[in-house]
Amino acid sequence: MLSERVPDFKKSLNPSQFAAVITTDGPVLVIAGAGSGKTRVIEYRVLYLVENKVSPGSILLLTFTRSAAREMISRASRHDPRCKDVEGGTFHSFAYRQLKRYAKRIGFSESFSLLDEGDAGEAVHRCSVKLGFFEKERRLPKKETLRAIISMSINKGTSVGEVLKKDYPHFLEFSADLERLRREYAAYKIAKNYLDYDDLLVYLRLLLEKEEIRDRLSRKYKYIMVDEYQDTNRLQGDIAYLLSEDRRNIMAVGDDAQSIYGFRGASHENIMEFPKRFAECAIIKLEENYRSTQAILDVANAVLENMKNKYSKCLVSARKQAGEKPELLFFKDSHEEAEWIAHTIKTQRDEGVPLAHQAVLFRSQYLSIPLQAELSRRNIPFEVFGGLKFYETAHVKDVMSHLKIVANPKDELAWNRVLTMIDGIGPRTAEHICGEILASASLSEVLDAVLRKHTSGHRYSGGLTRLSSLIKGIHKEGFPVGEQFGLVLDYYMPLLKDRFDDWHLRLNDLETLRQVAARYASLEELLEDFTIEPPERGVWRVEPSTPYEEKPLTLSTIHSAKGLEWECVFLMGLMDGVLPVAFSLDHEDEMEEEQRLFYVGVTRAKTRLVMSLHHEGFRGGITQFNKMSRFVDVPNVLSKLSAKGIPMRVEDRHKEFERGAPLYDKDSLLQRVIDLMEKKDGGGE
């Protein structure tokens, strides 16, 4: 059977890819340049193993996002359906599954609750209060920052002091306090049966230190593949190492030039040190690029030339024609940039390039807001990836907290959120009632206690009565999740309207969410997926679809565009201070990361690349003049390209717009005049 297939493999792969596919035993490091077909390698390697009588369940595929794993496994399954039993997912989801199984062995109950970032910040805050941090007149970092510092120290395996020295020198004086806080927070989570994202990795690592567990897991997972290895952190590196220590059948795939998650504790040290940890490892490089035209790769190579790294080399295109010249366009302000991009996207669509083959990428979410407005105006359907996630918005968290209570009646953070929502209950009262709740044995006892003690004589009594009948209503074995969600929604409606002006928009989200929830068999599964693999991001702000159900345009942060590709990519907002982002200017390593980010953006494009920026920006109500990103400007890309005689189309679109359109329409002109007469100088332009 194997011998029959080999020619197929050879035909579908180039020699390096083929080598990566058939080198299954022993450690392998695959350095896969952008667009070099690493997805294909993983797809075929899974297939190759399965065809070689390796049981699919003993193959573990760890990837950066859940969807990446799903994609590769489903591709392999098209060749051979057995492949769909391969185990895959993110480090975090893998850790979660193992911890569910072994929770008891490390002193957690298997009904532990997962904290998302918001919850974790809240928990850290509670710990700081407990330690008396906010009593004195000191300016402590705010709770999200505290959480970020602790998280960074854990993911990097360093002390809090180290993190402060590098990233927060102005908080260095709190070093000892934060070290105490880190302990307190860890103890708090153990006491409350909580795990945050980092804990999933921390505790899996601790489990793997025990020979018994390590043996069991390495007997089960005989072949391990790790994708995007350049974006793993120290803990993940340790986990990969411990899992494969015995059998040493591990393949790590990555590209050091695309390491862009340093801010999350990832370190390209892992990929650099792989050959040291696995001395006998084979190193395979995939250098041929199947994605982009040479003209686009010339830009990418110019960026690459400025970077200091060991592995990566020049990208060479496998595509025959040189391709259109990449463009660099200047605009007056963000509005004109957005207008032009929206217009061009529409034109291209009319000329036959589907929206699904186009994407607009940016460094930060806010850059896309004017564009979103322009697209809506033109009725172009789009989907926003990355950035503020809808499951972290207040209204979604509000609703979910009610469900969390039912799933885990000891969830102090959820109770607090639910209670404070009720009119007349503030932090103190919530804390008080919460104490009683945690002291009781069961949810029904809770309801009785809450009912009897507090539902008369207070301002909040009515609200509390409503809450307890809601919980009674949804706390039934086997009650469909969709209906539970519906009941919570009914209960929440008045609160929603009261709290938010844009409640109808938010209600839309919640309705969508209810449909998602209805697909789950149990509340536990819903909550688990919600934290560990939040719903596909497209749910958020999708424009009403056109009658013929056109696939939407993609708007994405560069971070979220990792691993993806489009025929035409607009890389917008290329101003200095935006990319590279202003905060990184003083840190050499962060600047390197910004540059890699630019590289990732450029290499997403297959045939057309449009880079753009605008000159005028607003900051604190004052117009500022932006400069072109230093990554594009003369010492870097521009002069490198022209030295090689590779021109880029550089155009100043600024003037063209200055000539044309009227500055005010009649209505807004009148309004402006009235404003001036009333001396309401609302800033105007």
Place this chain on the structure above:
DNA sequence: CCGCGGAGTGTTTTT
């Protein structure tokens, strides 16, 4: 003890 209004601040990327 709760909630509202005013002033001040600071603005990335995400499993």
Place this chain on the structure above:
DNA sequence: CACTCCGCGG
């Protein structure tokens, strides 16, 4: 320009 923190009135 949106969100948070703080101080005051109920």
